[in-house]
Amino acid sequence: MKMVLIINGPNLNMLGRRPKEHYGSLTLDEINQKIIEENNGHFDLEFFQSNSEGELITKLQQAISYDAIIINPAGYTHTSVGIRDALEMCSGIKLEIHLSKVDERETFRRVNLVRDVCDKCFQGKHENSYLEAIRYLKSIL
Numbered sequence: 001m002k003m004v005l006i007i008n009g010p011n012l013n014m015l016g017r018r019p020k021e022h023y024g025s026l027t028l029d030e031i032n033q034k035i036i037e038e039n040n041g042h043f044d045l046e047f048f049q050s051n052s053e054g055e056l057i058t059k060l061q062q063a064i065s066y067d068a069i070i071i072n073p074a075g076y077t078h079t080s081v082g083i084r085d086a087l088e089m090c091s092g093i094k095l096e097i098h099l100s101k102v103d104e105r106e107t108f109r110r111v112n113l114v115r116d117v118c119d120k121c122f123q124g125k126h127e128n129s130y131l132e133a134i135r136y137l138k139s140i141l
């Protein structure tokens with residue numbers, strides 16, 4: 001079975017308490033449950049969340065040969081050369097996810113260090129950004 005890592009960065013463990021107009025109202029556990037339902041046994045899914053840049057980088061290194069990585073780097077999207085460099089080494093399909101319309105928000109969020117090392121970006125649809133990514137992977141893998 002093809003291996004897919006779903007990896008979430010800082011503050012995404014606090015979904016449900018973050019501004020709903022940007023991030024929706026579901027918790028991360030509820031989103032992960034929806035991802036499992038959308039996947040419907042198609043891929044072997046592994047979930048990981050951390051608030052720490054180093055832990056995220058170590059997990060990406062462990063997933064270097066996975067078939068796909070679905071990543072929401074959260075605030076590190078805009079700052080982390082380390083996460084970008086780790087992603088660049090990963091050989092599978094890499095999908096960048098954002099719950100909010102990150103390209104249309106504050107100017108500092110338009111700095112994006114991961115976009116060009118990812119194959120595609122799904123953003124602005126709250127939890128549906130993740131579900132669209134799963135559907136996309138099903139269509140190509």
Ligand code: DQA
Pocket residue numbers: 010011012022072073074075076077097098099100101102109
């Ligand atoms: C986010 C957007 C980021 O700018 C922000 O720092 C986040 C979440 C999103 O999913 O919309 O924490 O990645």
